[in-house]
Amino acid sequence: MGEVLYLKIDKNIQIKTKQVALGDIAEMNCAEKATVNKIKTLRLPTQQIKGPGRYVFSVLDVIDVIQKEYPSLEVNNLGESDFILTVEKEKHCSDAVSWIKTVLVCALAFFGAAFSIMAFNNDVGITTLFGQLYETFTGETSDGFTLLEISYSIGVGLGILIFFHHFARKKNASDPTPLEVEMRTYEDDIDTTMIEANGRNMKKAQS
Amino acid sequence: MEHALLAVIGFASGFIVAGGVVALMVGLGIITRFIGVSHTANHVKYYEDAILLGGIGGTIVTVYEVSLPIGVWFLVLGGLFIGIFVGGWIMALSEVINVFPVYCRRLGITKGLSWIVITMAVGKVLGSLMLFYMRWGKG
Numbered sequence: 393m394g395e396v397l398y399l400k401i402d403k404n405i406q407i408k409t410k411q412v413a414l415g416d417i418a419e420m421n422c423a424e425k426a427t428v429n430k431i432k433t434l435r436l437p438t439q440q441i442k443g444p445g446r447y448v449f450s451v452l453d454v455i456d457v458i459q460k461e462y463p464s465l466e467v468n469n470l471g472e473s474d475f476i477l478t479v480e481k482e483k484h485c486s487d488a489v490s491w492i493k494t495v496l497v498c499a500l501a502f503f504g505a506a507f508s509i510m511a512f513n514n515d516v517g518i519t520t521l522f523g524q525l526y527e528t529f530t531g532e533t534s535d536g537f538t539l540l541e542i543s544y545s546i547g548v549g550l551g552i553l554i555f556f557h558h559f560a561r562k563k564n565a566s567d568p569t570p571l572e573v574e575m576r577t578y579e580d581d582i583d584t585t586m587i588e589a590n591g592r593n594m595k596k597a598q599s
Numbered sequence: 600m601e602h603a604l605l606a607v608i609g610f611a612s613g614f615i616v617a618g619g620v621v622a623l624m625v626g627l628g629i630i631t632r633f634i635g636v637s638h639t640a641n642h643v644k645y646y647e648d649a650i651l652l653g654g655i656g657g658t659i660v661t662v663y664e665v666s667l668p669i670g671v672w673f674l675v676l677g678g679l680f681i682g683i684f685v686g687g688w689i690m691a692l693s694e695v696i697n698v699f700p701v702y703c704r705r706l707g708i709t710k711g712l713s714w715i716v717i718t719m720a721v722g723k724v725l726g727s728l729m730l731f732y733m734r735w736g737k738g
Contacts, residue, residue, distance in 0.1 A: 487710070494711040497702060501719040506726025510735065512689060513727060519736025521661075525677075528660055531668040536734045539671055540678040545727035547682015548689070549720040554636055555629075555687040556716045571699060571712060578700035 397422045400471035406478045412436045444481045448590035474587040627691035
């Protein structure tokens with residue numbers, strides 16, 4: 393009766409050094425606990441890793457390593473068939489540096505937002521439209537800077553905050569904000585692109 | 600005969616423009632996002648009615664230029680809601696082209712993502728006020 397090892401690897405795994413044990417990158421489950429513990433200490437061959445960056449591996453590499461040690465073990469892969477090892481830089485940016493960067497992007501966002509709303513308002517001719525609305529609803533001629541314009545401007549800011557679900561975070565901390573969701577989706581897309589580009593290169597190398 | 604033709608043309612253009620406006624609104628996901636924020640997806644039929652009424656109302660006001668002296672406070676409330684909608688609209692547009700994830704990743708932003716959103720909101724408010732106050736808008 394052959395044993396079955398269930399293997400689950402995430403799409404993107406962060407590691408710090410070139411020494412990668414299978415236990416660091418994969419979740420494993422097997423009826424024989426001793427087997428799992430032994431396999432978790434096995435090393436993944438990582439010659440292709442040269443310094444920090446992203447490297448694509450196939451789950452077949454992992455299965456090779458396992459079957460060298462346990463030829464009769466049946467491996468059942470439940471996770472990704474290709475995965476990325478992200479080798480992090482040794483020294484991390486200090487908190488101060490990363491806050492400074494955030495402040496810079498805040499300045500970027502501030503001036504960019506101010507400019508783009510002006511361009512947008514001009515583009516759709518909002519001044520004319522507000523003048524017409526003002527005349528329709530009050531019967532007087534608008535002087536171009538009325539309560540309508542002020543309340544609209546405040547509303548734009550509120551709309552952005554509501555759109556990004558800014559007030560809900562305090563209610564439910566486990567709920568990710570739309571910006572975080574978008575960040576995640578974008579990173580997932582990058583991983584998929586890298587894996588598929590890698591597969592294409594391998595096919596080219598073989599033919 | 601000419602009137603019949605005009606009626607057909609008017610009807611057809613209205614048909615297509617309405618489709619375009621609603622498609623843009625749905626495609627950008629502004630309404631859905633606002634519904635999601637307020638957790639009221641079970642009343643989505645009312646929102647459809649509201650969009651319909653708003654569309655008809657806006658058309659009547661701009662095409663017929665009727666006079667409805669309701670008062671400036673109605674305008675203040677309307678302006679606020681217009682602003683909130685436009686704010687969401689702008690963000691939805693910039694979301695389509697992934698501005699934020701790209702910048703955050705390129706620059707390695709890890710801290711204070713929410714401050715970026717807040718400064719942006721403040722920037723929009725001040726920028727918009729400035730445009731109106733300085734009478735820079737055309738028209």
